[in-house]
Amino acid sequence: MANYDVIIIGAGPGGYVCAIRCAQLGLKTAVVEGREALGGTCLNVGCIPSKALLHASHQLHEAQENFPKMGLKGKAPSVDWKQMLAYKSEVIEGNTRGIEFLFKKNKVDWIRGWGSIPEPGQVKVGEDTHSAKHIVIATGSEPAPLEGVAIDEKVVVTSTGALELGKVPKRMVVIGAGVIGLELGSVYARLGADVTVIEYLDTITPGMDGEVQKTLQRILKKQGLKFVLGAAVQKSEATKTRAKVTYRLKKDDSEHEIEADCVLLATGRRPFTDGLGLDKLGVKLTKQGQIEVGRDWQTGVRGIYAIGDAVPGPMLAHKAEDEGMAVAEQIAGRHGHVNYGVIPGVIYTWPEVAAVGETEQTLKAAGRAYRAGKFMFMGNARAKANFAAEGFVKILADKDTDRILGAHIIGPAAGELIHEICVAMEFGAAAQDVALTCHAHPTYSEAVREAALACSDGAIHS
Ligand code: NAI
Numbered sequence: 001m002a003n004y005d006v007i008i009i010g011a012g013p014g015g016y017v018c019a020i021r022c023a024q025l026g027l028k029t030a031v032v033e034g035r036e037a038l039g040g041t042c043l044n045v046g047c048i049p050s051k052a053l054l055h056a057s058h059q060l061h062e063a064q065e066n067f068p069k070m071g072l073k074g075k076a077p078s079v080d081w082k083q084m085l086a087y088k089s090e091v092i093e094g095n096t097r098g099i100e101f102l103f104k105k106n107k108v109d110w111i112r113g114w115g116s117i118p119e120p121g122q123v124k125v126g127e128d129t130h131s132a133k134h135i136v137i138a139t140g141s142e143p144a145p146l147e148g149v150a151i152d153e154k155v156v157v158t159s160t161g162a163l164e165l166g167k168v169p170k171r172m173v174v175i176g177a178g179v180i181g182l183e184l185g186s187v188y189a190r191l192g193a194d195v196t197v198i199e200y201l202d203t204i205t206p207g208m209d210g211e212v213q214k215t216l217q218r219i220l221k222k223q224g225l226k227f228v229l230g231a232a233v234q235k236s237e238a239t240k241t242r243a244k245v246t247y248r249l250k251k252d253d254s255e256h257e258i259e260a261d262c263v264l265l266a267t268g269r270r271p272f273t274d275g276l277g278l279d280k281l282g283v284k285l286t287k288q289g290q291i292e293v294g295r296d297w298q299t300g301v302r303g304i305y306a307i308g309d310a311v312p313g314p315m316l317a318h319k320a321e322d323e324g325m326a327v328a329e330q331i332a333g334r335h336g337h338v339n340y341g342v343i344p345g346v347i348y349t350w351p352e353v354a355a356v357g358e359t360e361q362t363l364k365a366a367g368r369a370y371r372a373g374k375f376m377f378m379g380n381a382r383a384k385a386n387f388a389a390e391g392f393v394k395i396l397a398d399k400d401t402d403r404i405l406g407a408h409i410i411g412p413a414a415g416e417l418i419h420e421i422c423v424a425m426e427f428g429a430a431a432q433d434v435a436l437t438c439h440a441h442p443t444y445s446e447a448v449r450e451a452a453l454a455c456s457d458g459a460i461h462s
Helices: 013-024 040-045 047-065 081-106 179-190 210-222 317-331 360-365 381-385 414-426 431-435 446-454
Strands: 003-009 029-033 109-112 122-125 128-137 141-143 171-175 194-198 226-228 231-238 243-249 255-260 262-265 269-271 304-306 345-347 352-357 370-376 392-398 404-411
Touching: 003 013, 003 317, 013 029, 013 040, 013 081, 013 317, 040 047, 040 081, 047 081, 047 179, 081 109, 109 122, 128 317, 171 179, 171 243, 171 255, 179 194, 179 210, 179 262, 179 345, 194 255, 210 226, 210 352, 210 360, 210 392, 210 404, 243 262, 304 317, 345 414, 352 414, 360 370, 370 446, 392 431, 392 446, 404 414, 404 446, 414 431, 414 446, 431 446
Parallel strands: 003 029, 003 128, 029 109, 128 304, 171 194, 171 262, 194 226
Antiparallel strands: 122 128, 141 269, 231 243, 243 255, 345 352, 352 404, 370 392, 392 404
């Protein structure tokens, strides 16, 4: 079998990006992937297909709610679910084919099948054993199971099944008010389902800025989503067409039942490392099942690296991509680096939510003095014209130095706007640097500048 400089196991955003960078740096590279298509969870059953459904269902909402207000008359479109799924599949195919093309262009070999590591320097796929100086594990994650809730991917589904439902459910119960629950819950609510989200904590989107949590919940409620907070799901019982979910309210220990024709389990994901043979190799795992790595993403076994959802840190495609590029640089003898303090997080609901860096809660807990500059989209002309004036931009800056410590945005294009702050943070900028930068008018970005202004002398339009 061919000898490689690097073999990467897993072709998700972490693995395929790592492979392309390795090849660009002159390393002979192969990727082992057992799925029919490249791209991992993100492209096949995660980020990309969910964004297609979010886009389609948002367009429907615009046509129903806002077209008449703008003088666009006519019958609002109805949902052809089969066609919507076909559109989603086309989006997936276009993107996964794109990675195949990039592999060919960069001369990265795709070894089809599921890989294991019988010993350092070797990767076994089926009957074949390939050798490599460096092995990168990029095997990602899988939905974490919940005791008492049996998944059939038809009536009781994970995000995977939720992207392939036979029809739009009339009634849907979502377990978990995290990113997956709210994004997919939004899709089906917009398509006409009666959606109830059951969440164990007393707030939605754990870890997000408190004000953003409250605002998002209020807006989603207005859009028709129902929330049961402080509720621990005990079990679900399903027939072929319906399921009953039992939950216990923490405040009074009372038990309740709710029925639906679809239940989405979205209570988190766990690293996927089955079948790699890590035990035998002596690669250590954390209590949560993540692969332990050093600062160079190398495991305790020399020459075996791990990145992405399989290692500690936020389970985000772009975090995996950055680690993939950094580990490639390390292997090529350069200096790979990831700034874990500046990794944005985005929830693609409408409006979008985006965050980077510290929250007010983490700063208070650390006893750090800060200033918060906030600007409501209500004062932004472009947002008002586009029926998108709900939400705000909040920038947190060090009280003494004015250096930006974090930002939280709920509003139109939040997932794009956040990157202005990410770049500013990478350069160690002060809020005043953003405030003194000319921003084109009329744009949503002006709201970011106004929030930066609000960190000192005050915003103009509020
Ligand atoms: P999550 O960790 O974001 O949210 C899970 C929620 O379930 C939490 O609020 C938790 O308190 C709740 N929960 C846990 N046990 C429960 C129980 N027994 N009853 C009721 N609620 C319970 O996990 P999620 O949404 O499944 O996403 C998994 C991973 O995928 C996350 O790390 C997320 O960042 C990532 N992801 C990111 C996306 C993005 O960046 N837009 C999109 C989709 C997923």
